[in-house]
Amino acid sequence: MEQGKDRKARRITSAFVAAGVTLGVAGGLAALTTTSSNAATAAGCTAVYSTTWDSGSGFGSQVVITDDGPAWSNWTLSYSYAGNQTLQNGWNGTWAQSGKTVTVTSAAYNGAVASGGTVTPAGNFTYSGTNAAPTSFAVNGIVCSGTVPPTTPSTTPSTTPSTTPTTPPTTPPTTPSTTPSTSPSSPGGGTGHVANPFLGATSYLSPDYTGEVNAQVAADQSSNPTLAASEAKMAAFPTAVWMDHIGAITGAGDSVHHGLQWHLDQALTQQQAGTPITLEVVIYDLPGRDCAAIASNGEIPATAAGLTEYESQYIDPISTILANPKYSSIRIVAIVEPDSLPNAVTNQSKPACATATPFYESGVEYALNKLHAIPNVYNYVDIAHSAWLGWSSNMGPAAQEYAKVARATTAGFSSVDGFISNTANYTPTTEPFLPNSTLQVGGNPLDSAKFYQYNPYFDEYDYDQAMYTQLVGQGFSSNIGMLIDTSRNGWGGPNRPTSLNSAPTTVDTYVAANKVDQRPFRGDWCNQSGAGIGARPTVQPYGASNHIIAFVWIKPPGESDGDYVTATHSHGDPHCDPNGTNTDGNGGTYSTGSLAGGDVPAGQWFAAEFQQEVTNAYPVL
Structure with missing residues (x-):
């Protein structure tokens, strides 16, 4: 099926720094992202929680979990909200909610995680009142503890470009290649040809x-x-x-x-x-x-x-x-x-x-x-x-x-x-x-x-x-x-x-x-x-x-x-x-x-x- 259009006629990735999340934004703004970082200590895992969008009555979230111990053949993430956040749908795992507790069980395609590897389950929720981020996470029953996240950002419309993405994918991304880059990946300074x-x-x-x-x-x-x-x-x-x-x-x-x-x-x-x-x-x-x-x-x-x-x-x-x-x-x-x-x-x-x-x-x-x-x-x-x-x-x-x-x-x-x-x-x-x-x-x-x-x-x-x-x-x-x-x-x-x-x-x-x-x-x-x-x-x-x-x-x-x-x-x-x-x-x-x-x-x-x-x-x- 062909299309024809022109202007006349036509016709985030968060960069993970230490245990936190930073989001590059077109327009140079700070991201609309709440971050909870969980240090790897002796728990054997790290969990980084972030909200990817927040409308005041609904939001998207993702949890980047890292295996800091032996390889996993499967995994189950669990955490709890303090408020009335209610699961709507999720991906990169099988999502469920009982009361305030959310669990995500690995899917067939992402259960195996090597030592040092990561996986990112994500979902959409509704809520009213305050959207406080969870403060404790566990993977396969092992607690990943960390610092309390900052306050959820205001949803007041900005006069500069928002970083709110559309509804995220319902199928997993392909595994990123490890082939070395042929060009520098540093974003700094406007010099050089960056990735x-x-x-x-x-x-x-x-x-x-x-x-x-x-x-x-x-x-x-x-x-x-x-x-x-x-x-x-x-x-x-x-x-x-x-x-x-x-x-x-x-x-x-x-x-x-x-x-x-x-x-x-x-x-x-x-x-x-x-x-x-x-x-x-x-x-x-x-x-x-x-x-x-x-x-x-x-x-x-x-x-x-x-x-x-x-x-x-x-x-x-x-x-x-x-x-x-x-x-x-x-x-x-x-x-x-x-x-x-x-x-x-x-x-x-x-x-x-x-x-x-x-x-x-x-x-x-x-x-x-x-x-x-x-x-x-x-x-x-x-x-x-x-x-x-x-x-x-x-x-x-x-x-x-x-x-x-x-x-x-x-x-x-x-x-x-x-x-x-x-x-x-x-x-x-x-x-x-x-x-x-x-x-x-x-x-x-x-x-x-x-x-x-x-x-x-x-x-x-x-x-x-x-x-x-x-x-x-x-x-x-x-x-x-x-x-x-x-x-x-x-x-x-x-x-x-x-x-x-x-x-x-x-x-x-x-x-x-x-x-x-x-x-x-x-x-x-x-x-x-x-x-x-x-x-x-x-x-x-x-x-x-x-x-x-x-x-x-x-x-x-x-x-x-x-x-x-x-x-x-x-x-x-x-x-x-x-x-x-x-x-x-x-x-x-x-x-x-x-x-x-x-x-x-x-x-x-x-x-x-x-x-x-x-x-x-x-x-x-």
Whole structure:
């Protein structure tokens, strides 16, 4: 299933220090984390408790337990709360609660823990009143004692980016590789090429996006002050700068979308002394761009002359600006050509894609060569999303395609720092009530539901873990980082399920009752009705050992995905028409899921969409 989007058209890990937890945060803030550290003494274990989010009535927690004695073949963690904290769900173990006491028993995949090894069970809870952290933990009956944790932080909304992650994974991350890094991992000082550019850095806040948000806040203030107050918080989150046409390099000549050099200069003014700052820029103008879409078709033809134009008129000017020593303290995160190479895998039956593919491959190769040569630029190549490449028939060939292009570059696999999924898309980071795609309902596995069509990856977390394994297997470094665009995949609001509904007896009704993704068809992608802001930009949302190194907002929330053909204008994409339909390739026909009134050209401000996304944010703003 292909997607097509662009900005115009489109489309934590906690670092454990001693016995405590520190969380790097995009924006340079202290994390919303309560920490309890338990010294290893003679107890044979260490337990580190932290709250990963806290809304005032619910919270997420995790306990990092370390085996300081002989290896475990299985383990049981137990601890007690002082208040009325009530378990909702958990993962990385089997969770149970009796009264105030919580127990977690190891799962089949994580029972064996070597001496010195760690495991991290995590869960979600509700509460009222005070959310005091537990002070004592035991593993296999052995007490891990430690200091009393600090007071739970305030949940008062900050004017700077929150570190609250979305609902965490319901399946375990793959075991991190022990292969030595090919690049330094220290986050300090903005010097050198680090493993995670977001760690230890603040984040650039685009004045262009802030201006769009503030204008909407002013428009809504008198009619809906409550909504306006939530909208105002959006101006404090980092979003990417899109280079989606050659003219974007120098700027549109207006006050809405400035040029690349202007943004870099603004980043220098925002940078704190001695601290690096990250700026995300989207490289998006390949010859024959988005060959399977209409709303995001590019300006450069898929021809040899077009490739020369792409290289000389687009990539070369961008790389020249980025290479200016003036900007060497900025960690520039380059999102390389969304929706390009996936088309080389799945859409070769389309003549436009078959024609464009060699130019995609050569263009991405050229872009990686030019950008990788700049030490403070970090290349993250787009890998679409789980609803596109999740099938085994797509995932393996996709990894091979990315490896093919990387091998052709001067630096080989080193030219790629990592990959990004869900760019400008709406696929949830996790499906908390659908953790097992093979679960049998009515004699059939859940992935046989029409919504999934035997695609075993229901969310981006699981998809990214699987793609990581595939990519490393093709030769990429085990230190590649995975990013997820969470700008619009929250799916909150009144239609979001809040607990498991096990009553349905068919896979289709079971999935419909429990999925947070409210699209009528998983292939819908344009200005989706009911969508909401997702997890805030967050560094290492699942810990330092997880391959997902950050949540990012690449698509600026509130900017349209594309318009559609009407009697008054001939340009547009039928996928964006709220009265149109999409097909699944198997005879199924579905609504586009597009928001009514959405005949807004790609990249332009769509007020109703922004209002909806803020209203349906999850976690709430």
